[in-house]
Each structure stands twice: as structure tokens, then as C-alpha cells.
Amino acid sequence: MKRPRGGRGGGGEQPAVRKGPWAPEEDEVLMRHVQEHGPREWSSIRSKGLLPRTGKSCRLRWVNKLRPDLKTGCKFSAEEERVVIDLQAQFGNKWAKIATYLHGRTDNDVKNFWSTRQKRLARLLRAPMPRRRPGGKQSSSGASSSHAHELPAPKNPCLDMIPFQEPMTTHHVGESSGSSSQDPNTTNHRAVAHFPGAYGLPPPPPPPTPLPIMHAGAEQGSSSAAPATALLLPYGGDAGYPVAGGVDPLVFVDPAASPEPLEVVPPGPFFRLDDDYVHAGRAMHRDVCGVRFDDLPPEAFDFFELPNLPAWPPPFPPPPPPSQHDQL
DNA sequence: AAAAGATGCAACCGCTCCCCG
DNA sequence: CCGGGGAGCGGTTGCATCTTT
Numbered sequence: 062m063k064r065p066r067g068g069r070g071g072g073g074e075q076p077a078v079r080k081g082p083w084a085p086e087e088d089e090v091l092m093r094h095v096q097e098h099g100p101r102e103w104s105s106i107r108s109k110g111l112l113p114r115t116g117k118s119c120r121l122r123w124v125n126k127l128r129p130d131l132k133t134g135c136k137f138s139a140e141e142e143r144v145v146i147d148l149q150a151q152f153g154n155k156w157a158k159i160a161t162y163l164h165g166r167t168d169n170d171v172k173n174f175w176s177t178r179q180k181r182l183a184r185l186l187r188a189p190m191p192r193r194r195p196g197g198k199q200s201s202s203g204a205s206s207s208h209a210h211e212l213p214a215p216k217n218p219c220l221d222m223i224p225f226q227e228p229m230t231t232h233h234v235g236e237s238s239g240s241s242s243q244d245p246n247t248t249n250h251r252a253v254a255h256f257p258g259a260y261g262l263p264p265p266p267p268p269p270t271p272l273p274i275m276h277a278g279a280e281q282g283s284s285s286a287a288p289a290t291a292l293l294l295p296y297g298g299d300a301g302y303p304v305a306g307g308v309d310p311l312v313f314v315d316p317a318a319s320p321e322p323l324e325v326v327p328p329g330p331f332f333r334l335d336d337d338y339v340h341a342g343r344a345m346h347r348d349v350c351g352v353r354f355d356d357l358p359p360e361a362f363d364f365f366e367l368p369n370l371p372a373w374p375p376p377f378p379p380p381p382p383p384s385q386h387d388q389l
Numbered sequence: 390a391a392a393a394g395a396t397g398c399a400a401c402c403g404c405t406c407c408c409c410g
Numbered sequence: 411c412c413g414g415g416g417a418g419c420g421g422t423t424g425c426a427t428c429t430t431t
Contacts, residue, residue, distance in 0.1 A: 080400080080401070081399095081400075081401095082399075082400080083399090083400090101416095101417085102416090103416080103417070104415085104416060104417085115401095116416070116417075117401085117402090117416090117417080117418090118400080118401080120417070120418080121399090121400070121401085122399095122400085124418095125398095125399075125400085126399080136397095154419095154420065154421090155419085155420090156419075156420065157418075157419055157420085158419095168418095168419070168420080169398080169399080169400085170398090172419095172420070172421080173397070173398055173399090174397095176397095176421090176422090177396070177397070177398095180395090180396085181396090184395095391431100392430100392431085393429100393430085393431080394428105394429085394430080394431095395427100395428080395429075395430090396426100396427080396428070396429090397425105397426090397427080397428090398424100398425090398426090398427100399423105399424095399425090399426100400422100400423085400424095400425105401421105401422085401423075401424100402420105402421085402422080402423095403419105403420095403421090403422100404418105404419085404420090404421100405417105405418085405419080405420100406416105406417085406418075406419090407415105407416090407417080407418095408414105408415090408416085408417095409413105409414090409415090409416105410412105410413095410414090
């Protein structure tokens with residue numbers, strides 16, 4: 062796989078401590094230690110001379126790579142993405158806390174996912190018209206601010222009608238999609254208003270005070286971002302639509318043309334990664350108008366992010382207790 | 390086919406928290 | 411109550427791989 066890195070590993074002033082990529086033999090030693098002592102006493106690994114690694118490094122390796130219940134090599138599913146987005150809005154950058162809600166994901170995974178998403182967002186906010194080349198992945202040049210205005214006319218009306226047409230608003234299913242003055246209470250709590258269903262919980266009480274409407278750009282502090290429109294309708298929950306497996310598919314509506322849903326993407330299994338679904342979904346949305354969560358312009362998600370709500374306790378239940386694996 | 394740019398991810402660092410003596 | 415050590419967390423870095431031109 063990856064070669065050992067020269068720049069950072071190899072140690073320096075403390076040659077006794079090894080840094081950088083882990084060798085399979087080191088993993089074996091670490092695994093053995095965990096089997097015997099459990100996932101603790103990390104510092105004793107070095108003090109006993111088992112490995113020339115710091116306790117922190119050992120713990121990190123175990124948590125991020127060696128834990129038996131990890132989903133390794135799998136991208137975040139659409140539902141996992143939503144969980145992260147919802148919980149980030151609620152908890153902030155408490156990655157470890159968020160990760161406890163996602164089985165098989167580590168705080169590092171969540172952190173990396175979010176960081177990637179933020180970078181994408183930052184790029185897209187500088188580039189007013191995200192474009193997707195037919196048959197290709199999201200064009201990296203499409204995100205280039207220096208070329209954004211030179212891009213050709215949209216070829217896919219479904220995708221290109223979504224952003225940057227009107228001032229940003231969000232709508233719920235069950236709300237009037239033609240109304241431009243929506244209730245911020247419900248608008249800003251789309252995520253939590255729907256998500257708890259995945260846990261079988263009643264929706265949280267409404268927040269005590271009206272909340273401001275979220276605008277793209279606020280997150281990045283970018284005042285130069287072009288006005289954007291993306292009406293994301295959670296397709297389920299409030300309106301009584303079926304929400305299979307705790308997932309409400311996304312529906313995109315052209316606010317100017319029709320309140321009718323343009324496309325409904327079937328949800329994936331909750332917390333179950335299915336590469337076939339992922340790839341099929343990707344292939345689909347390039348040829349048709351289907352849109353998968355992963356491929357949405359990130360600013361679309363940001364409409365749903367919550368402002369600080371000090372007086373409103375988190376509606377999420379505490380995560381399930383650590384599994385046997387975690388205790389070992 | 391090659392170069393350039395974008396993306397994903399593993400791992401380190403510094404700080405904070407918590408427990409124990 | 412206080413200090414020290416270990417553990418945990420969030421931020422950041424840098425390389426490998428992938429995608430686009």
C-alpha cells in the first residue's frame with residue numbers, strides 16, 4: 062500500500078520512539094496486547110518494551126485501524142452522511158461523540174469526512190456554478206474559482222437548476238413549498254425533526270425562540286458567495302411518506318417551476334454499506350437526474366445546520382453502550 | 390501517456406480531562 | 411486540595427491515490 066513516509070516518521074531527537082506507518086508485525090503485537098489486557102494500558106506497551114511506540118500512538122492505531130468492528134475502506138453511506146451532518150449541527154465538532162452514533166466509524170473518520178466536506182464547500186462557494194461533467198466525477202476544475210465563470214452552459218437541467226438561482230430557503234414536506242417566508246423553527250430543525258425517527262424517538266420539542274434563517278456562506282464567513290437556491294425536501298416523516306429503514310430520501314424541487322418532486326432516490330439500508338448501491342447510485346445520477354447525497358453541492362447541506370441552541374437539549378439518545386469488542 | 394490538481398486518509402501534535410496517590 | 415501521569419479529543423499535516431486535462 063503506502064510507502065513509509067520520509068518526512069514525518071523515522072523519529073528525530075528521540076530515536077527510541079518509532080513514528081510513521083505501522084508495520085504488520087507491530088499491528089500483531091498491538092493486537093496481542095489488547096487481547097491480553099484490553100484496550101487500555103497503552104503506555105505500558107512501550108514501557109514493557111513490546112513496541113517502540115508511544116501509548117498515544119498505540120491507542121490511535123487500535124482505535125482507528127485495528128478495532129475489529131470497523132468499517133474499513135467504505136465510504137460514508139448517505140445515511141451516515143446525514144447523521145454526521147445532523148449531529149455536527151447539534152454537537153459541534155465533537156467528533157468522538159458523533160462517532161459513537163455511527164457503528165464502525167471512528168472520530169478520525171468523521172473528522173476527515175467533515176473536513177473533506179468543508180473543503181468542498183469552500184471551493185464551491187468560490188465557484189458559483191458547480192458543474193458535473195457527463196460521465197465523470199465532480200469536476201475538480203469546476204470548483205476552481207478562476208474558471209468558474211467560464212464554464213459552459215448546463216447540460217443537465219436537473220442538477221443545474223438546483224443551486225444559485227434564488228435566495229436560499231429550505232422547505233419541509235408538508236410545508237408550503239411556494240412560501241418564501243417559512244417558519245424558521247421548523248426549517249432549521251429539519252434534521253432533528255426527522256432524524257430521531259431513526260432511533261425510534263419522538264421528535265424533540267420546538268426550540269424556545271425563533272431561529273434565523275441559515276444562509277450559505279455564513280459557515281465560511283464568505284460574503285462574496287453568490288446567492289444560492291437549493292430546496293431540499295425531506296421526503297418522509299412530516300408528510301407521512303414512507304421512510305424506509307429510517308431514511309428519508311431527498312427530493313429536489315425547482316421552486317420557480319413546480320412543487321413536484323423531481324427525483325426520489327431510494328434510500329440505502331440504514332447504517333449498512335452497500336457498494337453496489339453506492340456505485341449504482343453514482344452511475345445513475347450521471348445519466349438521469351437522480352441525485353445522491355454524496356454528490357450534492359455541500360452548501361445544500363448547510364441550510365440545515367443549526368445555530369447554537371443553548372437552551373435546547375440534544376434530542377438524541379445516548380449512544381448504545383460499548384460493544385463487547387470495545388471492552389474486549 | 391504524462392502532468393497537474395484534487396481527494397482521501399493515516400498519523401502526529403498539543404491541549405484538556407480524569408483518575409489516583 | 412494538589413500535582414503527576416495516562417488517556418482522550420480535536421486540529422493539522424503530508425503522502426498516496428485518483429481524476430482530469
